[in-house]
Amino acid sequence: RPLGVEMPVTMRFGIYVQHNSSESVQTMINYATISMDKNRSSQKNTFTIFTNEFREQMIHNAEITSQMEKAIDNNEFVLYFQPQYNSATKKIVGAESLCRWIKRNGTVISPKDFIPISENNGYIRVLDRIIWEKAFEMMSRWIERGINPVPISVNISRGSLESDTLIYVIEQLKNKYNVPADLIHFEITESAYSGEQDKLIERIEKIRELGFKIAMDDFGNGESSLTMLNSVPIDVLKFDQNFLKNNADSEKTEQFITSLMKMAQQLQKKTVFEGVETEEQRDFLKSINCDSVQGYFYSKPLMEEDFLKFLKEHS
Numbered sequence: 001r002p003l004g005v006e007m008p009v010t011m012r013f014g015i016y017v018q019h020n021s022s023e024s025v026q027t028m029i030n031y032a033t034i035s036m037d038k039n040r041s042s043q044k045n046t047f048t049i050f051t052n053e054f055r056e057q058m059i060h061n062a063e064i065t066s067q068m069e070k071a072i073d074n075n076e077f078v079l080y081f082q083p084q085y086n087s088a089t090k091k092i093v094g095a096e097s098l099c100r101w102i103k104r105n106g107t108v109i110s111p112k113d114f115i116p117i118s119e120n121n122g123y124i125r126v127l128d129r130i131i132w133e134k135a136f137e138m139m140s141r142w143i144e145r146g147i148n149p150v151p152i153s154v155n156i157s158r159g160s161l162e163s164d165t166l167i168y169v170i171e172q173l174k175n176k177y178n179v180p181a182d183l184i185h186f187e188i189t190e191s192a193y194s195g196e197q198d199k200l201i202e203r204i205e206k207i208r209e210l211g212f213k214i215a216m217d218d219f220g221n222g223e224s225s226l227t228m229l230n231s232v233p234i235d236v237l238k239f240d241q242n243f244l245k246n247n248a249d250s251e252k253t254e255q256f257i258t259s260l261m262k263m264a265q266q267l268q269k270k271t272v273f274e275g276v277e278t279e280e281q282r283d284f285l286k287s288i289n290c291d292s293v294q295g296y297f298y299s300k301p302l303m304e305e306d307f308l309k310f311l312k313e314h315s
Contacts, residue, residue, distance in 0.1 A: 012036055013047040034058065064109070064117045072126065077101055079134050080301035081152065083310060084272055084294040087286040092314045094151045094185070094272075096294060098301050099131050119159060128160045132173055135184060138304060140177040147308060148315065153185040153215060161188065167206045174210060181211025185236065189217045197231070204233055215272070220260060229267065237264050241275020241295070254284060261288045 014036025016028050031050045039048040071077065077099055084094040101109040118124040135154045142149045160166045174181060186207060204214055215236035220243065243257055264271050273285050276295030285293055302310060 010043065011045045012040060013045075014038070014050065015047060016050040031055075061117050061120070064114055065121045065123075068114070068118065068121075068123050071101060071103065072130065074104060076103055077127065077130055078303075079131065079138065080303060081307040082294050082301040083299050083307070083314070084150075084292045085298050085314075086292050087282065087290055090314075092150055092311055093292050094153065095307065095311075096153050096187070097131065097135055097155075099127065100301075119157065122159070124157045124159045125163075128155070128157050128166075129169060131155070132170065136173045136177040136179050139179045139183050142308070143179070147311075149183060150311065151183050151185050151213075153187050155187045155189075155217070158189070161200055161203060164203065167203060167210075170207060170212070171210055182213070185213045185215055187215045187217040187238065201232060208233055208235075229269075234269060236270040236272060238272045238274060239290075241273075244273070244275050244277070244281050258288050261290060265289065 014032040014034065016031040016035060018028060031054070034054060035048040035050040038054070039046045080098045080100050081095040082098060083092045084096065085091065086093045099111060099115075101111070101114055103109065115124070118127055131154055135152050139149060139152060156166065170186075173179075188204070208214060213235040214233065215238050216232070216234045217238045218240045219237045220240050239257070239260070243253060261271060271291045273290050273293045274295060276282055276285065276293045276297045278297060281295075282293060282297055299310060
């Protein structure tokens with residue numbers, strides 16, 4: 001304060017109540033630390049007490065983590081594709097690739113389960129590379145089969161975006177499979193941009209220099225979406241599905257979506273709207289000239305051969 005710096009300070013605490021006298025001090029400290037990290041706030045002091053739910057979550061996370069390496073070796077991570085439609089022509093113009101974990105015994109592990117865990121344990125970077133390679137390999141194979149493909153979008157996680165290595169990996173895949181860059185799009189969520197802004201923007205620019213388009217996923221879901229458009233090189237804006245799910249009949253929400261769509265068009269960004277489930281939603285998005293839409297109204301995510309069949313029928 002004497003130096004003229006006003007820096008608000010908050011504290012957070014984790015509390016573990018001992019139930020077993022045989023527990024080690026280190027174990028109790030670990031439990032308290034886990035509790036501390038459960039509740040973060042930049043505005044106020046917080047404390048969180050360790051519960052049985054935390055313990056069960058820890059055990060579950062450990063089980064998932066212990067299975068991931070074997071799952072990678074067994075090629076259990078597969079790609080599904082959800083078609084994206086042009087609102088005006090009613091033709092498929094692209095697809096989002098989605099990672100699914102299907103174990104050899106047929107058990108399906110939900111992405112809501114394994115993706116957050118992989119982000120915490122570091123496996124997300126490995127998963128990214130697996131998904132990218134599968135997408136490039138599939139696209140190359142489709143072209144060899146004489147299929148007229150549409151662009152496929154794949155995700156770049158925050159973990160991968162934090163390293164220059166992703167540039168070399170993507171360039172190697174492009175050269176290895178000789179796939180036209182306009183057939184692969186890379187999606188990045190808004191949250192991935194926290195951190196070293198200059199470095200992140202530089203990496204994104206290098207990916208674009210290789211010929212690939214960059215999409216911002218879940219656009220409008222965070223507080224900094226509009227601000228980021230001025231600094232981050234983005235080609236496609238993917239609007240968050242929660243706009244439609246939570247406020248489908250709200251006139252105010254429709255006005256807000258319309259304003260965002262006009263702004264995107266003025267900035268010459270392509271637009272995609274996720275989560276379209278009804279004819280009314282489709283018609284509304286068509287009326288405001290949204291470039292393309294995806295959702296269960298058209299199709300659920302499909303396995304490769306089902307997607308190719310669907311593509312042939314709706315081209």
